[in-house]
Each structure stands twice: as C-alpha cells, then as structure tokens.
Amino acid sequence: MEMEDTQNRLTLFLVIFVSLTAIFSSVTFYAMSARPSQSFIGLGLYSQRDLQRYIPNSNLTVAPGQTLNWTFAITNRMNKEEFVMIITRIGSNSTLSPNATTPSTTLPQLGATEHFINNGETSRINFNWTIESSYQTAGLTYLNVSINGQPTISSAPVGTASGRNFRLIFELWTFDPVSGSFQYGYPGQTSQVGVWLQVWFNAS
Amino acid sequence: MRTLRPRSLTLLFCLLVSSIFLINPPHQTWAQSSELATARQDLVQAFQSIQTAEQQGASNTDLLPLTAQLNTALQYEEAADVYSRQGNATGSALSLQYALKSIDISTQVSFQAQRLGSTAQTTSLYRTTLFYILAIILALLSAVAILEMNRIRGALRRRRILKAKIDYGDGRHAK
Numbered sequence: 001m002e003m004e005d006t007q008n009r010l011t012l013f014l015v016i017f018v019s020l021t022a023i024f025s026s027v028t029f030y031a032m033s034a035r036p037s038q039s040f041i042g043l044g045l046y047s048q049r050d051l052q053r054y055i056p057n058s059n060l061t062v063a064p065g066q067t068l069n070w071t072f073a074i075t076n077r078m079n080k081e082e083f084v085m086i087i088t089r090i091g092s093n094s095t096l097s098p099n100a101t102t103p104s105t106t107l108p109q110l111g112a113t114e115h116f117i118n119n120g121e122t123s124r125i126n127f128n129w130t131i132e133s134s135y136q137t138a139g140l141t142y143l144n145v146s147i148n149g150q151p152t153i154s155s156a157p158v159g160t161a162s163g164r165n166f167r168l169i170f171e172l173w174t175f176d177p178v179s180g181s182f183q184y185g186y187p188g189q190t191s192q193v194g195v196w197l198q199v200w201f202n203a204s
Numbered sequence: 205m206r207t208l209r210p211r212s213l214t215l216l217f218c219l220l221v222s223s224i225f226l227i228n229p230p231h232q233t234w235a236q237s238s239e240l241a242t243a244r245q246d247l248v249q250a251f252q253s254i255q256t257a258e259q260q261g262a263s264n265t266d267l268l269p270l271t272a273q274l275n276t277a278l279q280y281e282e283a284a285d286v287y288s289r290q291g292n293a294t295g296s297a298l299s300l301q302y303a304l305k306s307i308d309i310s311t312q313v314s315f316q317a318q319r320l321g322s323t324a325q326t327t328s329l330y331r332t333t334l335f336y337i338l339a340i341i342l343a344l345l346s347a348v349a350i351l352e353m354n355r356i357r358g359a360l361r362r363r364r365i366l367k368a369k370i371d372y373g374d375g376r377h378a379k
Contacts, residue, residue, distance in 0.1 A: 081251065
C-alpha cells in the first residue's frame, strides 16, 4: 500500500515537474527572444538656411556659383548594420520620377555618397553642391553642377526652359552582400522598398 | 648590310616597346588598381564581419566605434579612387598610399568584429544556459512545493502554535 502511494506521488511529481519545466522554459524563451519590429531605413534632407520655408516646385532659386550646404539624415532601423549609397540625379518636371520599386536610371547621375550606418543610428552626411555654370542649347537651359567639390558634371540631356523646374533626386541604395552590389531601396518583407527624395529648384 | 636590316628593325621595335613601358610603367598601374580593388573587398568583408558579429549577439555600443572606423576606411578608399583617376605619378602614389591605409583599417575592423562576435556568442551561450538551468530549478522547487503543500501547511501551523504566547488567564481561575 505504501509502495503504491510512493509510486503515485512520484508519477504526480514527474507530471508536475515536466509541465512546470515546459511553462518556465517557454517564459524564458519568450523573455530572451528579440522583440518583433518592422525594419526600415528613413532618408531625410535638411539645411540650416537654404531649405527653410521651402515649398516644392515654387521658391528655391539657385544662382550660379552659390554653394548650398545640405545634410542627409539616414536612420537605420534594419536591426543590422547597413552599407548605404545615396545617388544624386538631376531631373525636371518632364522627366520620370523614381517610385517604390524602380529607380530613375535614365536620368544623369551627378554623384554618389556611400556610408556605413550602425543599427539604430541616424547618420548625418554633408551634401554641398554648386551650379558652376549654365548654358543654353535649342531654347533649353542646361547646368554644370559640382557636388562635394568633385569635378563638374553636366545636366544634359536634362534641360529646362529658362532654367526653371529643375529637381535634384536622391535615391537610397543598400549593399546586398549576397549579390555583392548595391540594390535600390532596402529589403522589405516581400520585396525591395524604394526610398527617394526630391528638391525642386530654379536656376537663376 | 641587307641581312642586318631586319635585325635592326626588330631592335628598334623592342626599344620602342620598352620606351612605352618606361613612360607608363605597367606594373605600377596594375599594382595600384589591384590595391584599390583589395581595399574595396576588405571594406565589404569588414562590413560582413560586423553583420555577423551582430547576429552573434555583439551589442550596438561595442560595434559603434567599428562602424566609425569603417567609415574612415571608406573615405580613404574614395580618396584613393579619386587620386587614381588623375592618371599621373603623384596621383598613383597617393592613391596607393590611401588604398593601403584603407586596407589596414578594414583589416583591423574585420579582426575586431570577429573577436567581438566570438565573445558575444560565448557570453550569449552562457547566459542562455544559465537562464534555462534557473527555469528548471524553479520548476523543480515549484513541483516539490505543490506536492508537499499539506506538509508545508502543517509545519507552518505547528510553528505558529509553538510561537503563540500561552494565556494563563492572569490567575483568575486560581482563586
């Protein structure tokens, strides 16, 4: 009788012990797991002077020789280190814009800036640009633009009437270690997510 | 005299070819572009090492200085690229100098990231093991507590009774 009672108690103990082990292990696993979060990369552009009271396609006029000092702010919330590149292109009101999936590869590239960004950090990258000169051909104004002191690059074939309605387009690209090349945007849950900005200006 | 003519032509050709190499040394150009390519590869490798270290559990605080160093290496690599495009001897020398600086920093970053990742992985393994052992010990203690609830209650009751003060009735019943 006592032997049977001991056996029953042992069985009961094992059942309780195994159940509690499962419960406490699950709690431990949950506590130690990384919190789910939506990963993204944010791209912003600001300037202490030039972009204040900026209204798109309206009031930013840039004179030849004037250097504009802007700053990119890139926020990395991808839960890993990122190697990003910002490609600067020049466009007008008659050229196609990039979108959520496709960059504007047909537009002339004025420059590219690369940077490593730690996870959870916001990096600030200086972007200084100057319209070195402009020239007119067939009624259209074309610009020679210099970025961060690099050699001047022509806006051709992008030109506008009277130098109005130009725009600088900034595309964010991220390095893909698998392909060993930069890809437009950042990897989303199902596909690449395109990130881009634009600033309209008139050349005086 | 006529028989010597082809020989002298060959000699002249050889001299011309040599003079081209003297004007634009091919080995130097090759080495320079090779160093630049290595600098780029090392940057990517260091970047991947940091990503691996993150996966292994290295903290952002530890990796932040490595990212800053990697950006410095990137600046050197970009400078090397700019100088290499100049196409002159000074540009080539500067390009090589900056490429080597970039390679040096990238290699260091890669090494440090691997070390951080390895340490983080070991720490993470210890911590995980410790937490699971604690969970099992807690489950064991709880199982014992549940099974022996009656005994524990009895022991507590007995203790309470033993600790309670005996009321002798202040001698009222003694009379």
